[in-house]
Amino acid sequence: MKSSTKATLRILKPALRGLALFAILAYLTHRVSVIGMGRVFEALPNSPLFYALSIAFVLLPVLSERLVFKGVAQTRTTPSWRVFVRKHVMNKGIMNYAGEGYFITQIQKLDGLDWQSATIVVKNLTLLRTYAANLWVVLLVLLAITLGNSEAMLKVIQVSPVFAFIAIAGTLSVCLGGVVFFRKLTRLDLTVAGKTALIYLTRSILAGGILVAQWSLALPGTSLAVWFLFLVVYFVAKKSPIGGDLVFIGVALTLPGFGQNEAAVAAMLIALTAGLQLIYLLGFAVTSDFRFLKRRQKVGLKFST
Secondary structure (H helix, E strand, C coil): HHHHHHHHHHHHHHHHHHHHHHHHHHHHHHHHHHCCHHHHHCCCCCCCCHHHHHHHHHHHHHHHHHHHHHHHHCCCCCHHHHHHHHHHHHHHHHCCCHHHHHHCCCHCCCCCHHHHHHHHHHHHHHHHHHHHHHHHHHHHHHHHHHCCCCCHHHHHHHHHHHHHHHHHHHHHHHHHHHHHHHHCCCCCCCCHHHHHHHHHHHHHHHHHHHHHHHHHCCCCCCCCCHHHHHHHHHHHHHHCCCCCHHHHHHHHHHCCCCCCHHHHHHHHHHHHHHHHHHHHHHHHHCCCCHHHHHHHHHHHHHHHC
């Protein structure tokens, strides 16, 4: 009975993996098409550097995850770049934390790790990454208020008060809870945790710099003060559990400093969103495992002969 069950699973596993792969590819393609390819082509900036920065924006989290992995996992081996790319693409292109489940299945194959220890590693990485991201939001908001730009925060609240409240409460809770209950959440060495959090915080700062550079390329002549407000709104809006992109776009289009360029701002945001979705789609396709197709072909040849 057990042998027949295992045999059935061996047959079904490749088929289910193939169905899941094509379902996700179809979903990502739909995400791109919803934005509207015609509108995107009309809005595309001309600078090649604009698109190079989009790729850098996607690869930055991949690089940071690879840098911190060995220290947190306490292992001599590191997963391939393919695993880190696919993890990030699944998180951003499909659904938050979908990549973590995939990542657990991959790193449990490494020497010295099993399913339980792999889960703990991913939990520690997620904890420190979340803490650093929320700390970055707090620092941005405090800097905005210090510089007298608190109106940006008010606009976020006006556009989506419920989401803004959830985002603010969640951000403060993570920052305070991460400090107070750190030892109850993880047994990770404090030195390793500090270095990891610092790398994640640096990643957020570099991501902000990439965004400002892209916005400046798309709309040259706009002051850095306006882009700083844009940056604050972007990271605060992203903390909203639902509709973060819509909140960001809704607030960004009402910020002062663009004059009659609201249409250009909207076009830039469409181009950025579509560009990232295309990169996620390409990244998922490149890192996909198509070996199940080869196995099916071999099985088909055996039956045909």
